[in-house]
Amino acid sequence: MIEFFRNVFAMIELELRRMRHDRTEFYSRAVQPILWLAVYGPIMSTVRAIPTGNIPYIDFITPGVLIQSTTFIAIFYGITIVWERESGILKKLLVTPASRFALVIGRAMASGPRALFQVIIIVPIALLLGVKFIPNPAYFSLALVIIFFSSGGFAAISILIASLLKTRERFMGIGQALTMPLFFASNALYPVKMMPLFLQYISRVNPMSYVVDAVRGLMITGDLSNILIDIVAIAIFDAVMFTLASVNFKKIVE
Amino acid sequence: MDLAVDVKQLVKTYGKVKALDGVDLQVEAGKVFALLGPNGAGKTTLMRILTTQFKPTSGEAFVFGQDVAKKSSQVRKMIGYIPQEMSVWTDVSGYENLLIYAKIYGIPSGQRDATIKDVLKIMGLTEFENNLVKNYSGGMIRRLEIACTMLIKPKLLFLDEPTIGLDPSARKTVWERLTSFKDEYGATIFFNTHYMDEADQHSDQIAIINAGKIVKLGTAKELKQSIGGEVILFSIDNSISEDVLDKVRKLKSVSDIIANHSEIRVVVKNSETTLPKVIDVLRSCGINVSKISITKPTLDDVFLKYAGTRLEAEGRIGDITQVRRMIKRG
Numbered sequence: 001m002i003e004f005f006r007n008v009f010a011m012i013e014l015e016l017r018r019m020r021h022d023r024t025e026f027y028s029r030a031v032q033p034i035l036w037l038a039v040y041g042p043i044m045s046t047v048r049a050i051p052t053g054n055i056p057y058i059d060f061i062t063p064g065v066l067i068q069s070t071t072f073i074a075i076f077y078g079i080t081i082v083w084e085r086e087s088g089i090l091k092k093l094l095v096t097p098a099s100r101f102a103l104v105i106g107r108a109m110a111s112g113p114r115a116l117f118q119v120i121i122i123v124p125i126a127l128l129l130g131v132k133f134i135p136n137p138a139y140f141s142l143a144l145v146i147i148f149f150s151s152g153g154f155a156a157i158s159i160l161i162a163s164l165l166k167t168r169e170r171f172m173g174i175g176q177a178l179t180m181p182l183f184f185a186s187n188a189l190y191p192v193k194m195m196p197l198f199l200q201y202i203s204r205v206n207p208m209s210y211v212v213d214a215v216r217g218l219m220i221t222g223d224l225s226n227i228l229i230d231i232v233a234i235a236i237f238d239a240v241m242f243t244l245a246s247v248n249f250k251k252i253v254e
Numbered sequence: 255m256d257l258a259v260d261v262k263q264l265v266k267t268y269g270k271v272k273a274l275d276g277v278d279l280q281v282e283a284g285k286v287f288a289l290l291g292p293n294g295a296g297k298t299t300l301m302r303i304l305t306t307q308f309k310p311t312s313g314e315a316f317v318f319g320q321d322v323a324k325k326s327s328q329v330r331k332m333i334g335y336i337p338q339e340m341s342v343w344t345d346v347s348g349y350e351n352l353l354i355y356a357k358i359y360g361i362p363s364g365q366r367d368a369t370i371k372d373v374l375k376i377m378g379l380t381e382f383e384n385n386l387v388k389n390y391s392g393g394m395i396r397r398l399e400i401a402c403t404m405l406i407k408p409k410l411l412f413l414d415e416p417t418i419g420l421d422p423s424a425r426k427t428v429w430e431r432l433t434s435f436k437d438e439y440g441a442t443i444f445f446n447t448h449y450m451d452e453a454d455q456h457s458d459q460i461a462i463i464n465a466g467k468i469v470k471l472g473t474a475k476e477l478k479q480s481i482g483g484e485v486i487l488f489s490i491d492n493s494i495s496e497d498v499l500d501k502v503r504k505l506k507s508v509s510d511i512i513a514n515h516s517e518i519r520v521v522v523k524n525s526e527t528t529l530p531k532v533i534d535v536l537r538s539c540g541i542n543v544s545k546i547s548i549t550k551p552t553l554d555d556v557f558l559k560y561a562g563t564r565l566e567a568e569g570r571i572g573d574i575t576q577v578r579r580m581i582k583r584g
Contacts, residue, residue, distance in 0.1 A: 003360060006357060006358075006360065007357075007358055009357070010354050010357035010358050013354065013357070014343065014346070014350075014354045017346045017350050017354075018343070018345050018346055021345055021346060021347075021386060022345055086339070087339050087340045087341070088336075088337030088338065088339035088340050088341040089340070089341050089342070089343065091302070091307060091335075091337040091341070092335060092336070092337055092341035092402075093358070094306075094307055095305045095306065095307065095330055095333065095335040096330060096355075096358050096359060097327060097330045097331050097358075097359065097360070098358050099327075250307075250308070253307060253308075
């Protein structure tokens, strides 16, 4: 068990060290969320077509845009795994005493620091745009923990895809095909109640909806009535994805 | 005799293709063992089964007495492995690569730094430890990979094409370092290669693998002796028919003949007396000989004889170099 955590932490540390050496990716990744918040947000809020309760529309979508951004980073994290497959790193890692589960969960959780970096970029921009966050450090920290663990689950999906598809091009294709539906079939940009019925059902099994709901409650609205369900849903999602990705992982190098 | 590797009737099939077709092999502990073979002969497949990456279709393989299929985690604690492509992260420094591997291998935190400094020194990388690996040369990357495996002082080190795509001086350095690695830890080394000279110079024992089977096993000297006394190499202008080959083969003092496109190798006991007879036969059959040379048998001849093909290394090296370059770019 100690061994397991040591390996997971080693993988996270590797990612942090990588991030220290090359930060360009973060800045390019920040462009899209800024557009959503600074362009889409103000325009849609003048239309006043979307009922967001008593909070401004930009405030409403800030958690959605944030989670969209962290989720996309996690989903494209698998590209690293494809790269490591093309080089010999995965073969080498499989020959170390580390267990497959530790390797997969470690690699998946290593997307966490990258996801959290988005918070550092997006939150100040949202503040500049006048978004009001709940000034509660405990709430904010819990939101960060939720973002960290949920990106682990999304990265596990991406490792699973990487182990099935094996080439960069195919991976990019599936990644694109997966991320936008996840985003639009969630409560990131509009309340679930506004969606057509079939989308509401999809939204209910879309893990992104639970993450957005939890983070929106903790950062913006203070409405924590669903937080327990959200956390349980994310935990189940992580457990299932970690298991599927680990079981499939050996296939990646065959 | 302590066996580092013991392989019994190992078979691995991919669909209908038999990558390994009943391999039997034993490697003594403390030896340097070379596995020679053309592309697709099964070298890499065999190594990947021995390093527990996947299971054989049938047959058994043991590393220091442990079954690689059933006791894979015990086996992984004893072995080091360097894949053909590249097994380090290029976007962090050499030191950081070693640090991450040290953590994965579970080296206690108090000993990590000293161990890392130690292996960096043995591999001659101390002054580059803080450089990003993407700025390393091919030879330095290989040495860093060897350093990574040295962290746990493995009893057995597997190297898949250790010097592929490296220039001669880098190859030399890599082998010097590997030799000091072996001397330092008394490890067994098992490597795949297509460089004849490398197998010749650095190994205690060589196995030639072709089409999934071990076709010949022995020391470099034994293998060369198994060919016979001398090799006469004829370069010919036109192709040669089986009939002519048979006529040459029937000559009394000819012990073997190996034809390959425009080259014929005739193995003889004594070239001085046999050469004129062979020339007579070739002339009478209308074969135009453009060049003749006489050599002692090399491993190349051995290979040609037992594997029935030359090691077509060039295309392959090109591929690998390209892969490595791509990987370095990220």
